[in-house]
């Protein structure tokens with residue numbers, strides 16, 4: 001099926017994890033979190049939909065929740081490759097080490113280039129790209145956009161770009 | 173005509189201004205600048221193509237050359253509106269004051285939100301959006317992407333987003 005979606009941030013509310021992720025659902029009488037889908041939940045859904053591969057080229061990855069979902073996919077055998085900016089090797093909150101500890105390959109760029117991309121590709125066929133870094137700030141604190149599509153004219157150049165960058169960057 | 177394009181940066185070379193922009197062309201025997209089009213030149217071409225309006229929502233605008241092209245369009249009567257992050261009001265190299273000095277309306281967001289978009293819309297019908305801030309560093313120093321399209325499913329949400337942001341932000 002054709003997938004063509006634009007997601008804008010900030011989300012007005014944080015999604016309720018109990019409602020969405022637990023079998024019991026949410027037991028709060030009055031819940032301050034959202035029980036309707038958010039932009040963030042939609043992004044997570046696309047990551048969760050991966051069956052074969054996730055190629056991630058995102059400048060800054062510090063959000064635990066997105067990293068959790070990626071790690072889950074990796075655990076069930078989805079091929080995950082990550083490229084971040086080299087500044088992430090030492091940045092506070094960086095998820096690079098969590099990824100590497102679990103055996104996910106992570107590359108960073110050689111200075112002086114800034115790896116400023118914010119895209120990821122699911123199963124070599126679905127592209128999510130925009131201004132959105134994988135930080136909690138970006139979800140609720142910033143004006144951001146993500147274009148999501150499986151139109152080949154958009155996806156294919158990004159697949160080629162990721163392949164090129166993967167070869168040009170180094171583990172770390 | 174359908175416009176569907178993806179531009180990646182960094183450009184390997186800086187475009188030769190004499191070759192592209194002067195009547196006489198380039199007189200160098202051996203020119204270190206590019207005489208074939210670059211990603212940056214293609215972006216400028218899209219801005220120059222504006223006949224009615226340019227709506228710009230870009231986090232950081234510090235590149236003189238892109239600002240020059242925008243100012244030229246404004247001079248010939250194209251409606252230009254600019255939204256940047258509030259940090260641009262005082263940032264070194266910010267083009268906001270050049271814009272305002274010439275009568276272009278510039279809005280910035282209210283704290284604590286970060287205006288992190290990097291998109292612009294030509295004539296309400298052509299969208300350019302991605303990771304690319306309007307800085308010289310982004311042209312030759314960073315890995316960046318810009319998606320360019322006049323597909324309505326992509327353009328229309330961004331037109332609505334700009335309209336909403338224009339109302340929510342304030343002059344300055």
Ligand SMILES: [Zn+2]
Pocket residue numbers: 016018019026027028031032033034035
């Ligand atoms: Zn709840």
Ligand SMILES: [Zn+2]
Pocket residue numbers: 188190191198199200203204205206207
């Ligand atoms: Zn030349």
